[in-house]
Amino acid sequence: MDLFKETIADSRKKVPVEHLDYGYIEICKDVKYLEKILRVLRSGDEGIYPKLIEFCENHLEKLDPKSRALWKENPVSTAASLSKDEWNQIADDLKMWQEETKKTEASLKQVPIFEDVTNENIPPVRGSNHSVPLTQAKRNPSKRALPRDPREWDKFDVEEECKKIDGNMKETDQAAAINAGAPNIKTNVNTSLLTQPEKLLLAAHEKDKGNEAFRANDYEEAVAYYSRSLSIIHTVAAYNNRAQAEIKLEHWHNAMRDCQRVLELEPGNVKGLLRRATVHKHMGDFEQAAEDLRMVLQKEPQNTAALVSDG
Known part of the structure; x- marks a missing residue:
């Protein structure tokens, strides 16, 4: 039995x-x-008592309205759970947002400074004395295309990529080819001449390049590009991804810093809690690791990563 279950x-x-x-x-x-x-009642080990659970929740809420034990996930809204007018409004807003995004992207292609900032301080291609934009240099050919549509910016799953990477390394028994030493990439981007929509797109673009580097097992370069994205706009996704890259590099203190920033921006973020639990475990703080896993299972009782964790 793992530490959390104990x-x-x-x-x-x-x-x-x-x-x-x-x-x-x-x-x-x-x-x-x-x-x-309340945890015992919810577990059902002593029987199912919905009214008693509700009574306990109400009493606990009176004593401590902010108790974590009271946190519950809200069901996802669907067409069936909303009125026809509400659903139509959501559909109209989404369509308008898509149209505005397309217009913004088209206009950005006409702005020279956006491309200049994007290609700022890009290092030479390995084995060459000439510097070219990353968009022209293929690091590692892959059948999977990088996210390009704004709706796909946050679909990249670092945990899934880690599993694939670890699996491939076991099958081939070969070390991944990564850069020796820290990449020569400036981690701060000057966006003083960009508008807010342009900053949003550029931050997402830099995060995509970090995802590409992570997929190529180049964790130091991934950290650099995630840092560039965060220098433009602080997002939970970029902090979470950088934390995972730092974990792969075993930079535990840096990873902990990023996990803390995730949980400051979004308390209860499941990925942030799982990553922090991993860092706590490697730093020898097993009680805190178990506490983070407990919080994950409160939000997602069937979360496989938390259930199989070694604490």
Whole structure:
């Protein structure tokens, strides 16, 4: 049994069956203990009692409205859960956004300074004395095209790429070809002459290049491009991806810094919690790692990464 499961099991052992009662819950003022009771009730180990769970949640909310035990996922809105007018409004807004995005992209292609900033401080292609834009240099041919549509900017899954990379390395038993030393890429981008829409597109463009480097096992270069993206606009996705690249490089303190920024921007972010749990484990802080995994399972009880974690 992994560390997280042992921690949960120990917490349940401390709750006697006689405390799973309306009368006891009503007089209990210990928030931490009430959270343990609620976890036991929700687990169903002692039976299914929806009314008692609701009673415990209401009492806990009165004592501590911000208790993490009260966090619940909101169901995804669908056409069936919204009125016809609300759904039509969403569809109209999405169509308008797509049209505006296409117009913005078209206009950016006519702005010379955007291309200048994009190609700023790009290092020479390996084995050449001439510098060319990254868009013209193929690092590693792949059948998978890089995300180009704005709706695909955040579809790149670092964990999935890690699994594929690890699997390929086991099959071929060959070391991945990566740069020796830190890449000579300026990590700060001067965007003083760009508009906000232009900054958004450029930040996404730099993050895409980081994803490309990550896919090629070039984690140092990935960190550099994620840093360029973050120098333009701070986003949860870029911080999360940079944290994973830092983890692959075993730069634990840098990875922890990025995980903390993710959770400051978006408290409860599942990827941020999973990455922080990994960093805590490698830094020897197993209790904090277990706490992060517990928070993940509160939000996503069937999260495979948290369930199989070694703590």
